[in-house]
Amino acid sequence: MKPISHKEILLYFIFLISITSFSQNKSDRELILIDKDWRFSLGHLYDTQKDFGHAEGYFSYLAKTGFGDGPAAPGFDDRAWRKLDLPHDWVVEQSFSEKASYSHGFKVAGKGFPEKSVGWYRKKITIPQSDQGKIISLKFDGVFRNSKVFFNGHFLGTEESGYNGFHYDVTAYINYGGENTIVVRADASMEEGWFYEGAGIYRHVYLQKTNPLHVIQNGTYITSEIQNNNAEVTAEVTIENKGNYKGQIEISQIIIDALGKEVATISENASAPEFYKTAKFTSKIKVTNALLWDIDAPNLYRLLTQIKKEGKIVDNYETNFGIRTIHFDAEKGFFLNGKPVKLKGTNNHQDHAGIGTALPDELQYYRIKKLKEMGSNAYRCSHNPPTPELLDACDKLGMLVIDETRLMGINEYHLNDLKRMIERDRNHPSIICWSVGNEEWNIEGGITGERITNVMQGFSKSIDPTRPVTVGISSGFKSGISSVVEIMGYNYMGNGDIDAHRDEFKNQPGMGTEEGSTFATRGIYFTDDAKHYQSAYDKKPRPTFYSIEEGWKFYATRQYLAGMFIWTGFDYRGEPTPYGWPSVTSYFGMMDVCGFPKDNVFYLKSWWGNAPVLHIMPHWNWNGMEGKEIDVWVHSNCDEVELFLNKKSLGKKTMEQYGHLEWKVKYAPGTLEAIGYKNGKKILTEIQKTTENPESVKLSVDKENPSNGNVSVITVEVTDKKGLHVPTANNEITFSIKGGKILGVGNGDPTSLEKDQFIDAINLIPITNFEEKHFSGDVVSQSALNDNNEWKEAFKDRDYKNQASAYIYRGKFELKNNLQSNIVDFFYKKIGVNESVFVNGTLVNASADDPQKYHLDKAVLKEGTNFIIIRASPLQKVKDWDVMNTDPGIIKIVTPSEPWKRKLFSGYAQIIIQKDENANEVILSASAKGLKSAVLNINLKK
Structure with missing residues (x-):
């Protein structure tokens, strides 16, 4: 044996010291993301049978501890449910209906659709024996809405609001070293907002472990x-x-x-x-x-x-x-670290094209980068507390934030929500203001509003005295909330005289919390009410609302106003003013629901940013309009701009500060060119060219994608034979993917009723008319299957002390269309042992991976009524009060989805993809009829 050297002994002691040091510095705290591998199914708002029998038990979960029933019971069989990962929004998966909610984008969900308004989630986790002695909690960042949570059948609590984070201590209920069941029931039948809110566990879930x-x-x-x-x-x-x-x-x-x-x-x-x-x-x-x-x-x-x-x-x-100082001054506006900063803000809801509200973290960063690139420096969370990842993105990317609670009031419901928001968010340096309300018309102008504001303002200060409080006011700026709120929030200068209010309340700082409520459809330059298209030219939309340019000129030229927040940065689902069905998204955004810029983005970029800007609108594809005048606008921060059509000068014009330039140009195909000058020198050139017909599909990775994520946003477009983008293209593009999955598709068309997601449809079919009769013998003959004598209702008046040695059970299930493409399985739930299963007289065998799952081949099935027969020896009661299972199981029908696809709108579409965990790259393919296909290889970090 080789002797141990002094060096080896020294290294061994260093190793022991390092191990000891590590064990002393490692705490008991763990925060484990548990988003993967949940089971999901829609339930029912009021029909308990369609809600899987929940709340039918003699003892309810509110009567006796641990009596969660239906899906809330640990032993509930969820094998037939859909498997998915969180975050998840089930509403975005639904179709559209004119009967659905206007404010929620006409998606089939809510009170009018009880079969689509309740969702169940279940997950199994193992907690080791070594965790005994720790405090174990479930942490939810947000569930929309009215959630009930169960753990191993124990009811943990209810959270009404869909925007609050919450957590539950489950330490006492844990099965250490074994399986534990988490169950969440979300009831989204009630709307909290007047905008798309989605439904389900749309934010992250964690298992948290700590020392006592x-x-x-x-x-x-x-x-x-x-x-x-x-x-x-x-x-x-x-x-x-x-x-x-x-x-x-x-x-x-x-x-x-x-x-x-x-x-x-x-x-x-x-x-x-x-x-x-x-x-x-x-x-x-x-x-x-x-x-x-x-x-x-x-x-x-x-x-x-x-x-x-x-x-x-x-x-x-x-x-x-972060370390920084903030200050609002009634005379000079907002200061960050002692320096004046004009707030160039946008309001935003939390949904995105194709995804709904269940945004992956990477998409939060993508959206903030889009706003920053436009020149924006501030973000108002309208009108609810955001997901924590949104605030993380604002912290890391440098975006100021107004954080807003959902509802005004002075009781525990309202103040507790406010308290939780502030305590969760107050360490974020990006947050500069708490908003405790928005457009509460019933109380804004009276004493009730004053009283509520005083309470909420003082309450906020008791939790975080470092930030001021605001409220967005829209029903006049004269009295009520306006007279007592710390920072006045003006919602639309057409609703009152801002200068007059300031003259009356000279010590009250103010800002435009909502302004510039304009209508625009990206890439559309003529309003067409029949098609629900609004021209993208920045025009005053109605008497009491002002264009983006009018709004910015007003706030930019008043030093006492801290700045303004435009309604909105992005389009959002729902509230499709000035239209209704079939418009399903808003028209307010500076960008559409995908983040594709409308022309107003370039106006803001000109006056919000520091870099030179030159942008021509509209595009120059106007076949059939030769010789007719087209309004040509130029957005720029150059001193002067000269416009050319096919190299012929149409004149040079001087740019007014915070303005834009206009020409009337008779259309002729070719090249529209703008040249921008600074101090008399040419610094920028921009062109719009008439393109030829679409020839090729093009895929490109958006530059705003985070560099270290597994989710990518891809722009889809078509080009002509010269490689020029075709701005009028509306081709339908079909997608396929390897090494990843598609999360959603969109195109920014406010009237598009196309699917946002293409997922397999799952239909769970009950077995009906379930009957039984005694059976003796080991082999079930064909005659026994066909014999119609002596059948009676299954399990009715069963004497469990005097059962037959075996029973035959018979039931029916119905199959409709698409029999050839559907995948049909029977998930057996034990009503006996040593069972044999027959479908339409044919013996079927259990699956190798699950002895209680039977795949039903197309050869044994038929369209219409199918018969299932089960031969089994009966289960025996151990205790007289044991409740015996009488449900034979469920038929699961999976209808494979059609391929992912989306039409281009005004030349663009978007697809959001996610890399598989073990893949090195993602290969995305896109094709369209009559066009050359495109393939994109994306290397993402593991």
């Missing part, structure tokens, strides 16, 4: 004061003790910069809170040469809060934060 002594959920609050180049950071932490430990603890606060370097630390001793009590502890930490968070330099820090008990770390809690 831990930082509570959202338990840190970080503020800072800046002096010269240094900052004093105040870190308040709330610690909870769900154990029996009594004694001293050590609390360490460590600040880490973006490079992972520890820049400041402090530790102090304290007494642990008592059993199931909380205690707050505050530390002051100095950071030298602090890097400030700013729009253009969004520097972030991390606070690592450690709790040590008897020298061992029992909890590590991380909080991202």
Whole structure:
């Protein structure tokens, strides 16, 4: 045997020391994303049989602990349900109907569609024996809406709002070392907003594990004061003790910069809170040469809060934060880090084309990058608390935020929602203002509004005194809320005299919380009410609403106004003003639902950004309009612009600040060219060319995609033989994918009733007319199958103490169209043992992977009524009160979807894809009738 050297001994001791150090620094806290592998099925709003028998039990889940029934019961058979990953929005999968909700984009869901308004989710998880002694919780970022959550049959609670995060302690209910069942029932029959809200578990879900002594959920609050180049950071932490430990603890606060370097630390001793009590502890930490968070330099820090008990770390809690100052001034507007910043904001709902509300994280960053590229520096969450990932994107990309609660009021329902929003979000440096209401017309102008605002404003300040409070007002700016709110939020200058209000309330800062409610259809330049198309030229839409240009001129030229938030950055589903059916999305956005820019984007880019801009509208494909005048607009921040048609000058014009330029041009095919000048020098050239017919499909990866994600947004278009984009193309494009999956498709057409998602249809068919009769013998003959004598209703008046040795059961199920393409399976639920299953007289065998699943081949099935016969020996009761299963099972019919496809609208469509976990690349193919196909290889990080 070779002797051990001194070097090897030294290395061994270093290894032991490192292992010991690691074990001492590793806490009990884990946050595990559990989005994958859920089972889902639609239930029913009021028919309990169609809702899988839920709430039919003699003892309900509210009467006795652990009595969740139907799908809430741990043993419920969900094998026939659809398998999916979260986040998930079931409404976006539905078809459109004129009878559906106008405000929710005419998608088939809600009270008028009880079979589409309730959704069930189930997931199995294993929790190891080693987790005994920890506190285990389920953490939901948001479920729309009115969710009920069960764990191993135990009812955990209800969350009414679809926008609040919530969590439940499940420690007492866990089956350690075995299977545990999470069940969520969402009831989306009630609308909270007047805009598309989706339905289901549309945000992330986590399993959280902590030591009994831990930082509570959202338990840190970080503020800072800046002096010269240094900052004093105040870190308040709330610690909870769900154990029996009594004694001293050590609390360490460590600040880490973006490079992972520890820049400041402090530790102090304290007494642990008592059993199931909380205690707050505050530390002051100095950071030298602090890097400030700013729009253009969004520097972030991390606070690592450690709790040590008897020298061992029992909890590590991380909080991202930024160091910066904000100030609203009644005379000079908004200041960030002491410098004036004009708010160039947009309002936005939370849905996106093809996806609905279940946005993958990457899409949050994609949308904020789109807004930043337009020149926007501020985002109003209209009109509800956002998903946490949206705020993370704003923190990391440099976007200021107004965070808004859903409903005004002074009772626990309203204030608790407000409290949870502020405590969850107050460490985000991007947030500059809390909004406690929006356009509450019943109370805006009276004493009730004043009282409610005073309470909510004071309540907000008690939780976070560092940020001001606003309300968006639209019913006049004279009294009520307007007279007491800290930051006046003007919704549309046509609704009142802003200057007059300012003259009366000179100490009240103000901003345009909603402005520029214009109508525009991307790529359309003539209003056509029959087609529900609104011209993309920026025109005053109605007497009390102003164009984007009029709105920006008003706010930009008034120093006392902090800025304005346009309604909206993106189009959104629902609220298709000024039309109704078949328009299904709004017309308000600067971009459409995909994020494709309308022409107003280039107006804003001209005056919101710093880079030179030159944009010509419209396109120059006007076959059949030769010789007719076309309005040509140029958006630019150049001093002068000269326009040419086929190299002939149409004149040079001087650009007015915050304005645009116009020409009347008689159409002739060819090239429309604009040249922009600064200080007399040519700096930019822009052209619009008449294209030829579409020839090829083109796919391109959008530049705003995050570089480190598994989700990509792809632009789809067609080009002519010269490679020019065809702006009028409307070809239908069909897609296929390898190495990934398609999440959604869209094209920005507000009247498109095409599918957003192409998924297999699942239909669950019950077995009806279920009968039984005694049977003796081992082999079921054909005559026994055909014998119609002595059948009676199955299980009726069964004497379980005197059962036959075996029974034959008979039932029916109906099959309709598409018999050849459908996939049909029978999921047997045990009504006996040693069963044999016959369909239409033919013995069928169980699947190899599941002995209680029977695939029904097309050869044994027929359209219309089918008969199923089950021979089984009976189950025996162990206790007299045992409830025996009498449900033989369910027939699952899967109708394969047609291929993914989408028509181009005004030349563009969009497809959103996600890489498979183990794939190195994704290959997306696109084809269209009469066009050359396209193939795109996308390499994404694992």
